[in-house]
Amino acid sequence: MADPMNVVGRPTPRLDALERVTGQARYSPDIRLPGMLYARILRSPHPHALIRAIDFAAALELDGVVAVLTHENCDIEWASGDRANPRMLFNNPVRYYGDAVAAVAATDRHTAEAAAQLIAVDYDTLPFVLDAEEALEPGAVPVQPGGNLAPPFGALAGGGAAVPGPAVYERGDVEAGLAESDIVIEDHYVSKHHNNAQMEPRTAVAQWESGKLTVWTPTQGITNCRDDIAEAFGLPYEQVRVICEYMGGGFGNKNQCQDTDLIAAELARRTERPVKLELTRKEDFLSIHGRWPTSQYYRVGAKRDGTLHAIELTGYSGMGPHIKSSGDIAGIDFYQCPNVRKTVHTVHTNVTTSANYRAPSYPQGVFGIASVLDAICHEIDMDPVEFHLRNATRQYRDATPYTSYGLIDCIEQGAEAFDWSGRRRPAAVDAGPIRRGTGMAIGAFTARLGLSNAMLRLDDAGTLWLHAGVTDIGTGAKTTLAMIAAEAMEMDLDRVEVVWGDTDRSPYSVGESGSRTTSHTGFAIVEAAEDLKRQLDERGPPGPGEELVAEASPNPTLDGEQRYSFAAHFVELEVDTELGGVHLTKYVAAHDSGRIVNPLTATSQVKGGVIQGIGMALHEELLYDRNTGIPVNPGYYGARIATHLDTVPIDVVFVDTEDAHGPWGAKSIGESTIIPVVGAIANAIFNATGRRIKELPIGRDRVIGAMS
């Protein structure tokens, strides 16, 4: 570890831990306002259907029902709901099982629920398509008017003309590279939709007062949530206030504003009363996005000495009817390779919309590429650690230097902590039904820099008020940022008060997504503190009734460099070849995240990411019935979300790197933690059994199927 500073680098309990362990922490579902109505959504029972008519007269007749919204009387566009096509709050046709059809506001939730069922909807059912590759076949039913192939993510993000087509990345000559390779592996990997499944179901409470709209909602980014709401209602930003004091996790699916925020706001506007819209857990699984399913076709070539020479990936990502995120399949960039071609199709399908879930495009991509590379190691009889030391990325896409680089350290120190050389054995050496194996995989995740804002106020009592636009989704951001402020101001942490989670009281923040908060907002705090210290030097401490105030909005950029965090994970497990079970026995996660601001919460992030990855690898999936287009298992029970007994002790290793950017070289951590997990486990299963399982989740059925 880097030398501890005064505050930064010391394990520090969360500033708001007391509120979280006493039940005092106020989450959006805890908000109750006088005269508040309760709202419920009616959802499509069909994966694809045209609504011919909706009759909600009976619902309105029910005592206590105040308003009903449908596509016929509400034409608000949910701008952040789709980057490729207009997405309204209520769409016709409906394009997935669970698509919102109507919303009801009533005096209590039971009445709202009963009223929703009294809405009669006449549907013309349409053919549907669930699978991305099938959706691209000639004659497939169009999910969106423009066809099922979406424009490449880059084109959408750049705001350019959105012409449908795959995203293509290329360097070198992949065909020549494959021809020059001594060994070529050609294979196909499949990952599934799986849900973020954050504990707090989505709830939005909206209230209009004198033309100003306030929305209490669980969001990862109060600023972008407010901006989206303002855009939808044509309001200036100052007429919208978003509050999120505490929120119960998101892992990427509480970015931007959600349709629930807009529906609650519109119901409140029409009824002139506060409205609380609550989603059930099933609705949360169906209508809030999860990780997109992929189909990945690889051709990978290497030289006999283990040098990687060519990688070709042709991939298909099934995004559901709407494009909310990149749809990328990532992981190839972790390797040096002269010849690369990646072609990824993002495809509209009639399943629930996919978008961001912790390291959105990575764990599924790493499952594929790490498995293929492991197969190459096996073919040429090379130890995977040696292979990775030889082939791991040194420069981003072999061209751009990293600002700091700890990947080799992660591999070496992780392997040592794991005792890789002692534990690693050839593939499939156990004879009995229980077979032990080891596996590894690597990861990298951006530690971008960018615009953020922080404000510091030093009052006459010596309290430092830190205003930051975070909500602290569970990462410990509030604490991390307070530690940075205390360090920068050379103060004790207990003199810092954080003002957060309210757009009227906290400044712009990029939002707690992309593992950016520490680098972005943390750096803004350091800059603001420089200003505040200068003021202190010039004017001395504030006198009675006075305050010193400093604000910074830095927008640092990199010149000819890329900034990344890195990871290498090692796992040992046992496969019960007769019962199909996989039991993890040892796990080491080595991470380069630059300077660790709070080792206590950073370690929690790593452990949490790893265990989410274990669930993804072994049992979680949102499973669709192909005949009806209806998912059969939305919920914690059905989707087999990990429990206390699905855990394994995890050794966390932080390697030391010095980075010239961010707050004292802190990089990123939240998302890199889940990236290598599935690949490492899949490789360990091969090492144990000699069988490579190429479809997730690696459940008992697939293990037994592979063994027979």
Next chain:
Amino acid sequence: MTGITRRSFLGRSSAGIAATATLPALTAGPQEKAAAQQSGPAPRTRIELTVNGESHALEVEDRWTLVEVLRDHLELTGTRVGCDRGECGACTVLLDGKNIYACSYLAVWADGKAVETVEGLARNGVLDPLQQAFIEHDAPQCGFCTSGQLMSAKALLNEGAEVTEQSVREALVGNICRCSNFLNYQAAVLAASRGA
């Protein structure tokens, strides 16, 4: 855009456009669902509950769950609702000392019984050793499952039996943490059991 008042804004679109149609269905469900209209007021019952040592006499609708009464009527919002189906554990409370899912238990069934919630753990401003251990071990991340984890841990320690790593995992298994901070929860409960 500026100058928009609530009044002018309200004029933008109209509500209440009705159309004709027939088929009601939230899921591909059975026909009896069509008969959703209620007749008469919802049956209610007077009950007495002791919550965190304080007794409450109240009239509840028979269909209200215990967690609904705690959160909406007694304003004890520390008990969370994560699934409302007994498949996550966020709503865990103690009923006569045993941990149960308050989302899957009617309030009328708790008539005459003692309920303990997260709000009752700290006494006279002093945290329960479990709460202290949870803070020190960084057990809550997002914190939404924390109240439930605490109550299941409390039920375990109430039993007075020897606490082991395995018994902690088994005692908490009915409480999912999607931040997946399971290991810290387990360590915290073990530490609290040894300190107590």
Next chain:
Amino acid sequence: MKAFANLSPATLAEAVELLGAARANGEIAYPAGGGSDLLGMVKDELVAAPDSIVDLKRIPGLDSIRVSDSGTAIGGLVTVDTLAGDEGIRLRYPVLAEAAAAVGTPQLKNTGTIAGNVCQRPWCWYFRQGFDCLKRGGDQCYSVIGENQQHAIFGGGPSFIVHPSDTANALVALDAEFQVAGPNGERRVPASEFFVLPRDNLQRENVLDADELLVGISLPASQAGRNGAYRKVMDREAWTHAVVSVALTLDMDGDVCRDACIVLGGVAPIPWRVSAAEDVLHGQGITAELAQQAADTALEGAQPLAKNGYKVTMARALVRRSVLEVSGTA
């Protein structure tokens, strides 16, 4: 949930009367023991909305376990947690204590009753997601050409649900007798006749009528030397139903098996007793080969669907391992 009345009868007779009266009035009434599963189904409208729920928890005398040398009586309202922890049950009927321990979570065990656990409705994902399947009065079992990973390999058709109860398997293995109360008084039903296949009754998984209640369970005296175990394999480590389970009792005389009972869970719409496999063991010294032979015999005649053939492999291994383990041969 739609509104309903909670009724709290003070006696069993009153409870039966309430259920009968509702039926006579064309109303819908459901009995509730622990009530967790019932409330979930009512919330999800998997069953018709009730006019009333008849809460059995206040009926005295149904929540005790009496273990004696001549047999054991378990009240229907005994919680799964109490059953799992009962010293007498653990000692004399370990297969039942282990099956109870394998149920759900502490919270579910603290409220759930033995009667409710035995009588729980299917957890087939089509049923639970509200598909209009055979079990809900519809005209098809969606699993047949659908996602049938979790479905029956024995006794299926026309519905392919598997029975979800852990304790039911143990009770069949123990030759339990079920005490049923109804409008015409009490009747006793052997566990082996209590559960019914879909081909016999599509709407229910047991012989209970709508106004009947499972009020108690009798176990025959436990024989000295009879050992037992319940082994449950799930698709996560806990808090779900068995993919495959085995309830096994063995009566051993040294290395020789005097008597055996093997019941498979998770493979059929009812607890699936495999008598032919038991016969393989009777009177024989247990060896690895014999255990394998019994396991092979147990799975003879299995008829897997497209996606659940792995259950055959699993069940075979589970039977073999359990026999070796319980006989002390492993």
